[in-house]
Amino acid sequence: MPERNILIDRYGRKHDYLRISLTGGCNLNCSYCRPPGGTDLPGETGRQGLGDDELIRLVRLFAGMGVRKVRLTGGEPLLRRGIEKLIERIAGIAGIRTVALTTNGTLLDGRLPGLVAAGISRLNVSLDSLDAGRFREITGADFFPSVWRGIETALAEPALELKLNTVVVRGINDHELADFVALTEDNEFTVRFIEYMPFGDNHWQPDRLVGWREIARRIGEIFPLRQQGRQGVTRLYSVEGFSGRVGFIAPLTGCFCAGCSRLRLTADGRLRLCLHDRNELDLGAMIRSAAPDAHLSGAVLAALAGKVQGHGRSAGSRADGPGVTCMSSIGG
Ligand code: SAM
Numbered sequence: 325m326p327e328r329n330i331l332i333d334r335y336g337r338k339h340d341y342l343r344i345s346l347t348g349g350c351n352l353n354c355s356y357c358r359p360p361g362g363t364d365l366p367g368e369t370g371r372q373g374l375g376d377d378e379l380i381r382l383v384r385l386f387a388g389m390g391v392r393k394v395r396l397t398g399g400e401p402l403l404r405r406g407i408e409k410l411i412e413r414i415a416g417i418a419g420i421r422t423v424a425l426t427t428n429g430t431l432l433d434g435r436l437p438g439l440v441a442a443g444i445s446r447l448n449v450s451l452d453s454l455d456a457g458r459f460r461e462i463t464g465a466d467f468f469p470s471v472w473r474g475i476e477t478a479l480a481e482p483a484l485e486l487k488l489n490t491v492v493v494r495g496i497n498d499h500e501l502a503d504f505v506a507l508t509e510d511n512e513f514t515v516r517f518i519e520y521m522p523f524g525d526n527h528w529q530p531d532r533l534v535g536w537r538e539i540a541r542r543i544g545e546i547f548p549l550r551q552q553g554r555q556g557v558t559r560l561y562s563v564e565g566f567s568g569r570v571g572f573i574a575p576l577t578g579c580f581c582a583g584c585s586r587l588r589l590t591a592d593g594r595l596r597l598c599l600h601d602r603n604e605l606d607l608g609a610m611i612r613s614a615a616p617d618a619h620l621s622g623a624v625l626a627a628l629a630g631k632v633q634g635h636g637r638s639a640g641s642r643a644d645g646p647g648v649t650c651m652s653s654i655g656g
Contacts, residue, residue, distance in 0.1 A: 329390025
């Protein structure tokens with residue numbers, strides 16, 4: 325596979341990272357992610373999800389254009405039937421070096437060895453509270469014990485790079501920052517705090533946002549943080565003497581659009597060039613109308629040429645206006 329990457333936009337950004345939503349469905353209803361009624365999921369709009377062969381065809385096409393890393397997300401990706409086989413097929417595509425998974429962790433326990441054997445080398449588990457009652461309030465479900473078991477199993481997998489992702493919402497879970505950081509004392513994973521972003525009708529309010537500098541300052545009052553540099557979109561830190569790391573992802577107060585390398589594919593095959601831009605290319609429809617690969621790749625390059633320079637969202641922007649209507653349809 326040639327190293328050539330032709331997925332370069334007019335701002336010189338090279339796109340080698342494809343995030344694929346495997347299903348719009350989820351077994352949690354996190355208030356900030358999937359509010360009732362705020363959904364545009366396949367199945368709920370009559371749109372047809374991509375089948376495994378269609379998906380594999382698209383990954384092959386993107387790998388041929390320069391994609392090297394694929395992240396499987398959702399909805400909840402572990403709800404997709406036969407995901408292990410799909411992972412194995414994606415991992416076997418020439419050019420693909422990393423297959424990663426983002427999950428809410430509820431279905432991990434018992435599945436992890438199969439997922440790792442199939443080719444998952446990086447795992448992100450979303451967890452917004454370490455308190456079972458608070459977890460239920462945020463997600464609408466009583467799954468904290470299963471998620472925790474899943475995390476423990478993942479920690480025991482030496483081949484797996486594990487990260488916990490926590491969306492910080494003021495008044496909901498920001499009192500738990502230090503508890504999350506304390507987990508990094510003995511566990512060799514990264515706990516990443518993500519700024520709460522506005523989407524459609526997800527109840528976002530400016531005063532609910534806790535910017536990454538405030539998060540870091542509040543943690544720093546308890547644990548001295550040492551800067552470790554950047555890892556992709558993450559500002560990485562660690563606490564002296566602790567085994568793990570602490571990261572901050574700041575899409576609103578520390579915009580990282582200039583280094584964006586991401587493309588996103590919805591479960592029904594719509595390509596999104598930017599999380600917050602509703603413009604999309606319906607590759608699923610093109611496949612169903614028997615478009616040859618050359619048409620698909622030509623359409624991808626034409627769409628990429630129009631990719632916006634930045635999402636234009638900031639700490640003061642409002643929840644309405646353009647943008648995805650529901651995070652669980654696009655996968656974060
Ligand atoms: N079900 C999987 C999970 O829970 O990780 C994958 C899909 S979920 C949409 C992917 C990520 O998006 C999760 O880490 C979630 O917390 C994050 N997310 C959802 N809504 C968000 C928002 N409004 N702001 C910031 N992150 C959000």
